[in-house]
Amino acid sequence: MDSLNPSEGAEARVALVTLDRLPNGGFAEVEAVIDGDAESLVLYRDGDSVRAWLNICPHAGRRLDWAPGQFLKSREGLLVCAAHGASFQLADGVCVAGPCRGEALRPVPVDVRDGAVWLAAAT
Numbered sequence: 001m002d003s004l005n006p007s008e009g010a011e012a013r014v015a016l017v018t019l020d021r022l023p024n025g026g027f028a029e030v031e032a033v034i035d036g037d038a039e040s041l042v043l044y045r046d047g048d049s050v051r052a053w054l055n056i057c058p059h060a061g062r063r064l065d066w067a068p069g070q071f072l073k074s075r076e077g078l079l080v081c082a083a084h085g086a087s088f089q090l091a092d093g094v095c096v097a098g099p100c101r102g103e104a105l106r107p108v109p110v111d112v113r114d115g116a117v118w119l120a121a122a123t
């Protein structure tokens, strides 16, 4: 079995995080190389599926977390940017309240397999 083997070199073959470190309904922050650049990502787990976005708020380009890996979730179940309170739907990353209403987080395709989250193969 060669999963979790980063020596293969391809970005898509490096596990971002194991599922046991990402509780259902919770967030994680990970670093990944996207298009050749090191980026911070926010991961959100919803049961057996995981969604990922760049950890960059469309309002002013700040990180969404108030400390590395510490994300705010509103009572309504929205991801809230720690900088100025923009609130994003977890289903699609669209901002529904705050200073960048109508804009959206940039999604990053990921797969869940072998108990871990992986960057999806480039298309």
Ligand code: FES
Binding pocket: 057, 058, 059, 060, 061, 062, 081, 082, 083, 084, 085, 086, 098, 099
């Ligand atoms: S940078 Fe996120 S709300 Fe301003």
